[in-house]
Amino acid sequence: MTRALIVVDVQNDFCEGGALGVDGGAAVASGVDSLLDRNHGYDVVVATRDHHIDPGNHFSDHPDFIDSWPPHCVVGTPGQDLHPRLAGQSFDAVFDKGSYKAAYSGFEGTIGGDEDGTGLAEWLHDHGVDRVDVCGIATDFCVRATAVDSAAQGFATTVLGDLTAAVHPDAVAAVVDEFGDLGIDWVGGLPS
Numbered sequence: 001m002t003r004a005l006i007v008v009d010v011q012n013d014f015c016e017g018g019a020l021g022v023d024g025g026a027a028v029a030s031g032v033d034s035l036l037d038r039n040h041g042y043d044v045v046v047a048t049r050d051h052h053i054d055p056g057n058h059f060s061d062h063p064d065f066i067d068s069w070p071p072h073c074v075v076g077t078p079g080q081d082l083h084p085r086l087a088g089q090s091f092d093a094v095f096d097k098g099s100y101k102a103a104y105s106g107f108e109g110t111i112g113g114d115e116d117g118t119g120l121a122e123w124l125h126d127h128g129v130d131r132v133d134v135c136g137i138a139t140d141f142c143v144r145a146t147a148v149d150s151a152a153q154g155f156a157t158t159v160l161g162d163l164t165a166a167v168h169p170d171a172v173a174a175v176v177d178e179f180g181d182l183g184i185d186w187v188g189g190l191p192s
């Protein structure tokens, strides 16, 4: 059994004070940092990043916070960086997604962010991974999409709910129901 942890989009713009800050984002960064400081048992730990250059109508001056968003995670800005709580952690690989279009799933990412870079599924398979845990931001968007793709790729998938933060906390119960239908485990509580 080879286990991977995928840390999804724990970036400054998705934490409090960022362009698209989610309540609880900084707490996720701290929680992930603490987890990685322990003897966590993961064989590999990877991160994903939203990585926008010109993602078209993913950005809007009048965002609906469902399909369109304020500009965020623009390459070359501090908002695109991982949260400073993770600065002391080293990841086995980082997958960048969304250069020229919306990309919610980490499985749309590649090392370096170019289309011809190594993708997340390929990398995990190359490393013999069969179990994947997912955490990060946001529960109802990029964590959800990453977990769904992980299961579709054949990885036994668990979402660490207490290490996620949602854009719309009220939506998380439905996301967890969907996970159940797809055979994705959810550990932890629901937003109160």
Ligand SMILES: [Zn+2]
Pocket (backbone or CB within 6 Å): 050, 052, 058, 072, 073, 098, 102, 103
């Ligand atoms: Zn984005």
